Amino acid sequence: MRLTFWGTRGSIPAPGPDTLCFGGNSTCLQLELDGRQVIVDAGSGIRPLGLALLGKVKQVTLLITHLHPDHLMGLPFFAPIFDPEMTILVGGWPNALAGLRRLFYSGRPVGGFPVPFDELPASIKRGPGLDPPRFSLGAYQVRTAPLSHPQGSIGYRFDGPGGPLVFITDNELPPQGVPPHLVDFCRGAKVLIHDGQYLPSEMGPYRGRGHSDWRSALALAQAADAQRLILTHHDPDRSDDEVQDLLDQARKHSGSLAVDAAAEGMVLEI
Ligand SMILES: [Zn+2]
Numbered sequence: 001m002r003l004t005f006w007g008t009r010g011s012i013p014a015p016g017p018d019t020l021c022f023g024g025n026s027t028c029l030q031l032e033l034d035g036r037q038v039i040v041d042a043g044s045g046i047r048p049l050g051l052a053l054l055g056k057v058k059q060v061t062l063l064i065t066h067l068h069p070d071h072l073m074g075l076p077f078f079a080p081i082f083d084p085e086m087t088i089l090v091g092g093w094p095n096a097l098a099g100l101r102r103l104f105y106s107g108r109p110v111g112g113f114p115v116p117f118d119e120l121p122a123s124i125k126r127g128p129g130l131d132p133p134r135f136s137l138g139a140y141q142v143r144t145a146p147l148s149h150p151q152g153s154i155g156y157r158f159d160g161p162g163g164p165l166v167f168i169t170d171n172e173l174p175p176q177g178v179p180p181h182l183v184d185f186c187r188g189a190k191v192l193i194h195d196g197q198y199l200p201s202e203m204g205p206y207r208g209r210g211h212s213d214w215r216s217a218l219a220l221a222q223a224a225d226a227q228r229l230i231l232t233h234h235d236p237d238r239s240d241d242e243v244q245d246l247l248d249q250a251r252k253h254s255g256s257l258a259v260d261a262a263a264e265g266m267v268l269e270i
């Protein structure tokens, strides 16, 4: 299993000199599983991923966590949608395909990407067997879990060679303790990637917005006996130095658990 982070920023892309280290693109994760190309979320990070894939692969599976703009906005600029030999299987979140379709011109007098969805050269369709809560991708069993987020979101667990890998973004863990169903979902993860947008001291005004602080993500990873925690969905207003400070705080409390912050271009082979 090979993972590459193409977008690690939450809420909105935040390019600029202060985000060069951890990255300014919004959520996009590339997984190479058993020879298959799987992409989780189509944030702005999917644009450079598309350039890397163009002409090299003919099929990708695109799994969507939910329909907020920072997780969809990159699709119109994903170059493979203009490749007539490309097939894109869209799954995960219910109505993911309908959510992506809404980004494109539909004939109504409203804003939208100027090329109509139905005129895109690539074949973009619902992937078979991708209904939650579980399905298989080659040698991998994939499970989903509902998350705590306004309008909902889903996490993914990939069991198979190199795994388990768990990817949970846009999830607010409650202050009173980690939910048992998520502990089970993350149990024994070799790598747990989790929303760590905030510092614990920042959570007050952001309760109910659907994101977590590093301390609650750490508690989940420890309760589930995960081997490694990678914090992601970095706040758009947080500079590289501030993300590093957040990470340093988390590491002071992590004991034997390895903790990192996701960075654009980070590659893991597990
Ligand atoms: Zn988000």
Ligand SMILES: [Zn+2]
Binding pocket: 066, 068, 149, 153, 170, 210
């Ligand atoms: Zn969201």
